[in-house]
Amino acid sequence: MTAETVDSTPGPAPQGSPPKPAPDAAAKHRWRGEGIVLNVFSHGFLWVWTLMVGVPLLWALWSSFKTSGDILAHPWSLPTHPHFDSWSRAWTKAHMGRYFINTVIVVGFSTAGTMLFGSMAAYVLARFEFFGNRFIYFLFVGGMAFPVVMVLVPLFFVTKNLGILNTLPGLILVYIAYSLPFTVFFMTSFFRTLPTSVAEAALVDGASHTRTFFQIMVPMAKPGIISIGIFNILGQWNQYLLPLVLNQGNTDKWVLTQGLADLAVQQGYQGDWSGLFAGLSIAMLPVLAVYVIFQRQVQAGLTAGAVK
Amino acid sequence: MRHGKYRFIIGFLAVPVALYAVLVISPFVQDFQISLTDWSGLTPEKHYIGFDNYQKIIHNNLFWKALWHNILMLLIVPIVTLALGLFFAFMLNVGGRRKGSASVAGVRGAGFYKIVYFFPQVLSVTVIAVLWQQIYNPDPDDGLLNSLLGHVGLTSLQQSWLGDPSIALACIMAVMVWANVGFYVVLFSAGMASIPAEIYEAVLLDGANRITTFFRITLPLLRDTVATGWVYMGIIAMDGFAFVQLMSVNNGGPNEVTDVVPLLLYKTAFRDNSQYGMAAAMGVAMLIVTLVFAVLTLRLSRRERIEF
Numbered sequence: 275m276t277a278e279t280v281d282s283t284p285g286p287a288p289q290g291s292p293p294k295p296a297p298d299a300a301a302k303h304r305w306r307g308e309g310i311v312l313n314v315f316s317h318g319f320l321w322v323w324t325l326m327v328g329v330p331l332l333w334a335l336w337s338s339f340k341t342s343g344d345i346l347a348h349p350w351s352l353p354t355h356p357h358f359d360s361w362s363r364a365w366t367k368a369h370m371g372r373y374f375i376n377t378v379i380v381v382g383f384s385t386a387g388t389m390l391f392g393s394m395a396a397y398v399l400a401r402f403e404f405f406g407n408r409f410i411y412f413l414f415v416g417g418m419a420f421p422v423v424m425v426l427v428p429l430f431f432v433t434k435n436l437g438i439l440n441t442l443p444g445l446i447l448v449y450i451a452y453s454l455p456f457t458v459f460f461m462t463s464f465f466r467t468l469p470t471s472v473a474e475a476a477l478v479d480g481a482s483h484t485r486t487f488f489q490i491m492v493p494m495a496k497p498g499i500i501s502i503g504i505f506n507i508l509g510q511w512n513q514y515l516l517p518l519v520l521n522q523g524n525t526d527k528w529v530l531t532q533g534l535a536d537l538a539v540q541q542g543y544q545g546d547w548s549g550l551f552a553g554l555s556i557a558m559l560p561v562l563a564v565y566v567i568f569q570r571q572v573q574a575g576l577t578a579g580a581v582k
Numbered sequence: 583m584r585h586g587k588y589r590f591i592i593g594f595l596a597v598p599v600a601l602y603a604v605l606v607i608s609p610f611v612q613d614f615q616i617s618l619t620d621w622s623g624l625t626p627e628k629h630y631i632g633f634d635n636y637q638k639i640i641h642n643n644l645f646w647k648a649l650w651h652n653i654l655m656l657l658i659v660p661i662v663t664l665a666l667g668l669f670f671a672f673m674l675n676v677g678g679r680r681k682g683s684a685s686v687a688g689v690r691g692a693g694f695y696k697i698v699y700f701f702p703q704v705l706s707v708t709v710i711a712v713l714w715q716q717i718y719n720p721d722p723d724d725g726l727l728n729s730l731l732g733h734v735g736l737t738s739l740q741q742s743w744l745g746d747p748s749i750a751l752a753c754i755m756a757v758m759v760w761a762n763v764g765f766y767v768v769l770f771s772a773g774m775a776s777i778p779a780e781i782y783e784a785v786l787l788d789g790a791n792r793i794t795t796f797f798r799i800t801l802p803l804l805r806d807t808v809a810t811g812w813v814y815m816g817i818i819a820m821d822g823f824a825f826v827q828l829m830s831v832n833n834g835g836p837n838e839v840t841d842v843v844p845l846l847l848y849k850t851a852f853r854d855n856s857q858y859g860m861a862a863a864m865g866v867a868m869l870i871v872t873l874v875f876a877v878l879t880l881r882l883s884r885r886e887r888i889e890f
């Protein structure tokens with residue numbers, strides 16, 4: 275609106291020669307013209323990437339409804355008659371159902387454990403002065419800097435000696451331990467930002483430290499706990515290296531990522547392409563659905579560490 | 583009261599610290615110790631052999647080859663990912679048609695683009711790698727990419743993507759970029775949205791165009807976020823385990839052109855005669871490379887903060 279008014283304002287230039295608008299108007303005008311070109315241009319580029327992301331995912335989904343022969347003959351065609359048998363094949367024969375349940379169990383317990391122990395440690399480190407506080411804090415935070423792959427050999431034998439190798443509880447404990455550095459780091463700085471007065475009032479009223487933490491501080495820290503909770507759920511749901519090394523035993527105990535990797539290898543021998551795509555969809559759809567529903571929180575949770 | 587405080591501190595720290603000490607710190611320390619032994623699946627007794635494993639690594643061509651691939655990933659993947667992330671974020675935030683007097687505006691549907699771009703971020707690397715393995719399928723009729731090229735008449739570009747030693751690594755790096763761009767679009771978008779509109783208003787009046795604006799205003803103000811993004815991407819590039827293990831032909835092939843240090847470590851520890859000592863030494867080498875990268879990044883990115 276303003277730009278148009280500025281444009282139509284007659285400049286001081288005499289009749290006949292092109293009007294010479296004030297410099298700021300000229301700049302605005304130029305930006306405006308540029309803006310329309312840029313708008314088409316930017317939507318164009320943005321759409322190219324949208325298709326690059328969306329098409330492969332949709333392709334996996336619609337291929338799961340086709341027959342294997344159909345996938346091979348016409349990889350781009352839409353399924354003519356949707357076949358659901360590849361889904362039931364993947365769910366039962368390829369045990370994706372079992373892997374799915376195992377993953378839910380592992381991630382459920384490990385995320386709950388990570389948030390409980392991570393918040394407890396972070397609260398103590400953020401709010402109490404005691405000998406060794408800084409040392410413990412940096413011990414945790416230092417864990418963010420080293421690559422997990424480095425400790426594969428000793429970790430394998432530590433879990434073996436503890437008798438938790440190839441067990442779901444073992445995987446849960448390892449997930450918790452390796453999620454603690456970031457959780458403690460983030461939650462410590464989160465607890466520092468909360469006001470101290472409420473907790474002090476509770477203590478004066480005779481609440482114990484433990485009760486103050488669970489009934490006052492945890493509800494106050496809810497936004498931080500949700501962000502980091504989502505971060506941990508996704509990280510642990512998608513973990514591949516740790517189960518590959520620490521859970522290579524009985525296939526009954528495998529998690530989804532292991533099952534899917536195995537399915538990809540098996541499919542090479544059996545030629546069950548639609549089963550593979552159904553397996554891919556089983557691994558992909560729940561996460562995408564949860565993400566679309568909670569996208570605001572998920573985006574905030576995953577970028578939280580970097581924006582700080 | 584004081585007594586209660588210490589009991590509380592110990593009570594809250596005991597479990598997380600114990601878990602962390604047993605499953606993270608102790609394997610970390612043991613890794614150094616194991617790296618000095620000849621421990622392997624064939625010699626279950628550990629003998630200290632000094633720095634022999636490190637000597638062998640230094641003279642091992644496969645290790646240098648794998649490390650070189652990690653360094654290539656470290657140089658190329660973050661640059662391409664961050665550049666695309668910045669480009670799309672700028673398009674989202676500045677590419678819109680202006681309404682009223684606003685000098686810059688986001689494109690319509692920015693929320694939609696961000697949701698779609700973020701999809702790969704919530705999927706596991708396993709899902710992404712298996713999906714792309716199918717897209718790169720070398721068969722001219724079966725593979726999504728090859729059949730697409732066939733449909734548009736570019737049959738000459740059809741390749742055995744992951745089977746050709748000259749492009750296999752590039753194909754894997756492309757998937758790493760594909761998987762991570764969305765995260766940085768969302769991250770940088772949040773950063774750009776927090777740059778006050780008056781700054782854009784001012785440079786517009788000074789006659790700057792959008793390209794200048796991007797390089798002179800947006801980029802310098804996002805410096806900290808970009809630096810953090812660089813560290814995150816560096817960590818992903820230093821790993822690359824799951825991408826290479828799942829996608830490449832023969833675990834790091836063809837002809838080891840896609841091998842990376844974490845995969846070599848895994849193969850050394852759990853395949854080739856279980857050379858635990860050697861694998862542990864590779865772990866220490868990885869730690870050193872990671873620390874060098876971290877120090878260099880911190881050095882390069884240290885600069886005065888711009889407050890706005």
